[in-house]
Amino acid sequence: RGSELNAKKNKIMSEREALQDENEELLRIDSSFIQLDNLKKEQQQLKNAFKTEQSYAKSKRDQMIGLKNEEDNLYEKYEERKNGGGGLRGFFGRTPDQLLSDIKSIQSKSSQLDQQIDSHRIKIKSIMSQNDPLTEKIEGLNGQLSAYSRSQISDRAIKVQDKIKSFSLEIQELEQKIEEIKQVVIDEAIVIGTTLAKTHLKAS
Numbered sequence: 001r002g003s004e005l006n007a008k009k010n011k012i013m014s015e016r017e018a019l020q021d022e023n024e025e026l027l028r029i030d031s032s033f034i035q036l037d038n039l040k041k042e043q044q045q046l047k048n049a050f051k052t053e054q055s056y057a058k059s060k061r062d063q064m065i066g067l068k069n070e071e072d073n074l075y076e077k078y079e080e081r082k083n084g085g086g087g088l089r090g091f092f093g094r095t096p097d098q099l100l101s102d103i104k105s106i107q108s109k110s111s112q113l114d115q116q117i118d119s120h121r122i123k124i125k126s127i128m129s130q131n132d133p134l135t136e137k138i139e140g141l142n143g144q145l146s147a148y149s150r151s152q153i154s155d156r157a158i159k160v161q162d163k164i165k166s167f168s169l170e171i172q173e174l175e176q177k178i179e180e181i182k183q184v185v186i187d188e189a190i191v192i193g194t195t196l197a198k199t200h201l202k203a204s
Contacts (some may be wrong), residue, residue, distance in 0.1 A: 005037045009174040016167040019160050021090070026157040033150050036141045043134045047145045057120035060113045067113070074099050 078099040094102070 005174050005178050009171055009178070012167050012171055012174070016164055016171070019167070023157065023160045023164060026153055026160060029145070029148055029153050030143055030150075032145055033153070036138065036145065039134055039138050043131060043138065046127050046131050046134065050124060050131075053120045053123045053127065057124070060117050060120070061155060064110050064113050064117075066112045067106050071103055071110070074103050074106070078103065086127050124159050128198070 026150075077094075078096055081099065082096040
């Protein structure tokens with residue numbers, strides 16, 4: 001009886017071990033799907049940052065165009081009034097020195113915007129350099145996982161883990177029965193030994 005239970009236990013343990021190996025592989029594949037999700041999220045964040053930096057840079061370029069037009073207009077007025085032109089507007093309007101001061105102020109703003117645009121360009125370049133290896137990793141994982149269905153992997157993993165738990169419980173029950181049989185054998189041996197001893201003493 002004990003040998004039969006041991007054989008059954010060994011068979012179940014072997015089956016459980018095979019399922020544990022399969023479970024490890026399923027978990028590895030599922031982990032790759034999770035990694036792919038995280039990489040895609042990271043790439044989306046980079047794309048959002050790229051669009052934001054592009055938008056900022058464009059807005060500042062538009063501001064620079066507006067400032068350049070304003071500077072050109074002021075310079076025309078400056079040249080005109082410097083030479084005494086402009087009629088009444090030239091007489092009551094801003095003086096050449098005031099116009100020149102306004103032009104310098106615009107040039108300073110344009111210079112600041114230009115520096116800010118350079119900063120956005122650097123950030124955009126950095127984002128692109130980060131995106132290239134991400135794209136490579138995503139393409140690699142997509143290739144590795146193309147043969148698998150995520151939902152099927154998840155369903156199979158649940159079934160395998162449930163079966164492993166079931167086998168573990170069955171092994172525990174078998175080990176308990178084997179121990180009980182061992183204890184019965186030990187108890188019987190003690191009884192037989194005691195009986196033989198008594199018989200031997202009577203015979204003596």
